[in-house]
Each structure stands twice: as structure tokens, then as C-alpha cells.
Amino acid sequence: MTSLRRVSSLTLHSLRVSARTEWLFVELKYDDGISGFGEATMEGHETAVKHAIADVARLVEGEHRVTGPVMGAVGQFALGNRARFTAVSALEQALWDARGKRKGLPVAELLGPVLGHPRLYANINRSIDVRTPEGFAAKAAAAVAAGFGAIKIAPFDGLDWTTGYKPGQEARYREGLARVAATRAAVGDDIDLMVDCHWRFDPDTSERLIGDVAQYRLYWLECPVPELPGSIPAIAALRGSCADRGMLLAGLESLNGLAEFLPWLEAGALDVVMPDVKYAGGLGECRLIAQAAERHGIICSPHNPTGPVCHAASLHLAAGLANCPILEHQYAETPLFHEIVAGGFPALVNGRANLPPGPGFGIELALPQSTEVLDPLGCALQH
Template sequence: MKIASIAYRGLNVTPKTNWGFLEVRTEDDRTGLGECTLGNQEPLVAAEVDRLAANLVGQDARDRNRIARFLPHAPGGLVAATTLSALDQALSDLAAQRNGEPIFRLLGGGFRDSVRLYANINRGANPRTPEGFAAAARRALTDGFAGIKLAPFEPLMWEDGATPDNRAAYAEGLDRIAAVREAIGPDIDLMVDAHWRFSPGSAAALIRDVARENLFWLECPVAEANHREIARLRGLCNARGMRLAGAESLSGLAAYRPLVEAGCYDVLMPDAKHAGGLQEILRIAALAQTAGVEIAPHNPTGPVCHAHSVHLCAAIPNFLVLEVQYGETEAFFDIVQGESLRFDRGAARLPQSPGLGISLAPGDTPAWKRMDRPWLDPRLG
């Protein structure tokens, strides 16, 4: 099963969103698919895909342990890790196709027949007022989701100081959270993503202020490298009945080991696009399991990462819940063909077809375009 080509395909699916995919074609006319979406880094990812192709065309696609091996000391940063992760996804798709089985079987089989999802409503909230977030949450509730997440605090950034704009952003963020909690009632899991916008001191105040909303978890309040303070904040969260979650943009087992050893998080969130491959996430999950830490993969982008994540989550014993971007665009369902990715009352059914179970559909979806006003705060990447 020799590799005939490796190509990047970037698609523009909303005025503020591009998705990126990696396709590996083999000489026996199979195609394996991975996702390498990395906001506002499309030219760099495309160049890294070309670099991989120059080195790997002609290699045996069955040798994924060697040709998609994650090395933590290699240069290239998150761009290289994201491209390599997509390569591993695509090679796993090919291997499972060749075996005539779905990917979750390739990973050792499933612990569950369906995967519980929660709705990230952040991009589906319009307008971005408390009422707009509440309306998005009610839509997700109607579709059967039992967990809702929002990222309510932009444009706050603690390094900018205690400015009037920061204070106003914090107050509005709290109002957004309260509006969503009121809209969904007391029994639905509510998650809040802070996107590293807080200092340890201001994060402690945040934990105090959101405790009244009975959060299921608080996510990424401070920079990932601050292990001692993250562990302290975890204690503050646990004392108020909520989990602390994070580590969505790290790559490789070696990056996760210090977090587990330091007791930083109740929930780790490795992303199939960034963490170094499906097998690498299984290793991360196994390490986390030894410390009683749960796994809830980060998954707020396109349908290919989602499909891979569903297979992956089925095979993780300490899996908690899987994120899905809710309400952003119907392209999530329309740009792929094969098994349906439609959500089933807040859950995803396991694909049963050989391989990933989906492929990119032919069509006229525009190619990726530069985002002059990117969705992500440019200070956060």
C-alpha cells in the first residue's frame, strides 16, 4: 500500500472559518483522510504538508508507527504537530479500510456503542449578548444535548491590566454565563472556557464568582505552563463542586506527563488534530487513568476531526464527554459523504463502515481564504 500522494485541502465554510484536511492517496486507489485545521495558519500547514509529501511519497502507508511518529524535540511547533496528527489520522483510516473494519476496531474495540457529546455554542451564538448565548443554548437543549459550553470573556486579557474595558468584559462574561444557566435549568451540565485569559489571582476570583452557576467544569483559566497555580486552582474548583479542565493545544505524551504528575487537572482535553496522533492520545489517556483523570477531547472544528474523535473516544476507558461545535454551519454535515454525522439526542453513533466512515464530498465549497479579522484573538494565536 504505497503512498502515491499527500495533499492539503483547505475549505472556507463561513466568513470567519476555514477547515483544513490532509488526504493520503495510495497506489491501490485508496484515500485516507485527516483534519489539520489550525486557525489563521493555513499557509504554514499547507507548506508542512508539502514537506511531508516530498519525504513520504513511495513509502508504505502501513508503516504509520514509523512515518507518523511524534518526536517531542522536533522543530516546527504546533504547525508540525497538527500536520503530523492529520497524517496519523489518514494512515489509520487507510489501515482500517484495508482491514475492512472501522477505526475504533483498529484501536482495540469500543467500550461503548455511542459517544456522549456536549454542545460548544460559542460560534453559534449571534448576537453575542447574554440573550444571544441563551438562545443558542436553548437550541442545543431542544436537540437533546445534556451539556453546554461557552467562552464568554472576550476581549478580556489580564495582561492588559484592570482597565475599564477588561472590567466590562468580565462583567458581561458573568452575565452571559448566568443567562445560559437560567435558559438550560439546573440539571444540564454547564462548562465555561476561559481561554487562558486570567492570571492565577484573577482566576481565583473567577472561580468564586462562577460557583453560584454550578459549573460542570471551568476550562483553561491560566497559561498551561503554570503547573503549581493550576493545581491550586483545581483545589479551589473541587471545593466548590466543579472540575478543572484543560490542555487542549499540547502535543505528545511528554507534554501531558508533568500535568498528570503535578495533579493539575480533573479533565484533560487532547485534540486529535494536535496531540500527535490517535495512538498518542491513547497513551495520554492511559497515563491519565493511572491518576484518576478523565479524558474529554477538544473537538470544536470540522467533521473529519469529529469522526476520528468519535472512533477514539469509543476506545478510551476513562472517556468523559466529547465536544462538538454546535450551530456554526451546516457545512459540518454537507461537505462529507458516507455515514451520517447527525447528532442523535446529544450523542454520536459509532460508524460501522471500514475506515473513518466518511470522505470529503465532491462539490464547490470555496477554498480557504485569509481572515483579515480572525475569530481567535490574535494575541492567543
């Protein structure tokens, strides 16, 4: 009879990797020496997430299963609180990682049949230091040379047309279009190009945007309008406008849990939904979201622009999704992305990424001395 394995400690690792980005990793260690990692990075909300992890960490005391108390916490006290959803998602990831290591199996096989390995697209936005059209073009060309067959940019810095057109910001809009044009010219016609708007437009200005970017043959346009429940009809109309010009409409990277996704799926508001394993409730909840999207004929392409634990988890998730043809990958924000992963990630093969070898997520972190180590429970999980 297998002995019950209990959590002996929970550690929160905080690593500042740029002026903009702080990666947060949760490490669960069991009394048999097995450890599992999850990622809780949430830009601009790091303090809230740290408090939330301390709040929900007690749920894993003595936990030895992936299901049960941790995911029960989503309905119990995470709904409506994105920081708590992020905390619960990180714990759920860590439990899957530890379970895979104990069973000697990759997490992808524990989740279900492995269907393949999706293409990766390079989100180059955070790696662009020179924010000129030429700077965008140079970084995009470098990503293509590194093996990526698809590129995503966020070109509309500082623009805010969420409440309508503002003539004083026309120059920022024009600069954004110039960045799109330069990126397309740099990568050529055979590379898929996505444009992330970061919710900077309203429906009317989005219609103008869709018309203006059509000449650049986008694969998809992402998050043009703030994604509030009341905006579902307007965003569904934008999906039609995108379809008329040969591009997809993508979004919903910040939603928490299947219940928040369902109204959008049922309304057919988007072509591509982007649940994030860090925010949506973890891998299990993301699978439910992807399966619901598949029933509505919608692509699921997980949001994955942050650290290496999220990337590893997203690779395992995507490998089992029938409706995930392409997956995000943050490109060249910091060399730490690869340096802190012992052995690194497998190289791209024809723009696709194999799963890291080994059980669990297949990676081990080698964190630098600059990493801040926190015990959110003051050793309350020690047995």
C-alpha cells in the same frame, strides 16, 4: 501474499467556511484506489500548517503502515513546532482511515476494544452571532432542543486579565458573567454547563472567577490561565479551588505529544485533559495521553471544535477510552459540517453519538467546488 500498497498522491484540501475558520483536510490516496482523510485545521496558523504538510509529506512516500516513519517524525523534527505536529497528526489520521477501509473495519476496532459511545457536549461559541446574554441563551436552548445534554460557552470576549486585574475591563467581565447566567437560566438545572476562558485570567483573577461562577453549577471551568510549564503549581491550586465549589478544572488542548502532558499529569494539575487529534500527534499519541491520564485518575475529553474529519476521528478515539465520559462537538458554526459528509453523521441518541457506519472513519467527503486543492509536493509522491 498481500502486495505492498504505496501512496500514489497526497492532496491538501482548503475550505473557507466562515470569516474565522478555514478547514484543512489531507487526503492520502494509495495505488489500489483506497483513500484516507485527516484534518489539519489550526485557526490563525493556516499558512504555517500548509508549509509543514509539504515538509513532512515526503515521509509517507511508499508508506503502507500506521506506525513507522510518520510517527517517527514527531520525535525527529516536530517537537517544539506546533504546525509540524499538526501536519504529522493529519497524516497519521489519514493512515488510520485508509487502513480501516482496506481491512473493512472501523478505526475504533483497530485501535482497541470499543468500550462505548461517550456523551457529546455542544460547543456553541462559534455559532453565536448575537453576543448578548440573550444571544447566548437562545443558541444554548437550540442545542438542547437538538438533543445535547451539555453545553460549552466562551463568554469573556475581549477580556485580558492575564497579567492581573484591570479596572477598565470590569464591564467585559460582568458581561461575561451575565452570559453565563443567561445560559444557565435558558438550559435549566439538568444540563451540564462548561465555561471556556481561553486563557484570559491570571491566578488571582481566576480565584475571583471561580467564586463568581460557582452559583451557576458548572460541570467544568476550562483554560483560565495561560498553560506554561511554570504555571503548573498555580493551576494545581486552582484545581483545588474548583473542587471546593463542585466543579472540575479542564485544559491542555494545545499541547503536543505525551512528553508535554506528563508533567501536568504527574502534578495532578487538572481534572480533565483535552488532547486534540490534530495537534497531539494523532490518534495513537492521544491514546497514550489518555492512558497516562487514567493512571493518574484524570479524565480525558478530546478537544474537538473544528471540522467533520476531526470529529469522526475523535469519535473513534473516544469509543475506546475508559476515562472519556464526554466529548466535544462543534455546534452550528456552518451547515457545511454536515453537508460535505456523504450520508451525514448518525443522529444523537440520548445525547450520545454512534460511530458513523462503514470502515475507516466511516465517512466520505463530498467537497464543494469552492474547496482549494493543493499538491504540497508538486506531484513528488507520484509513482
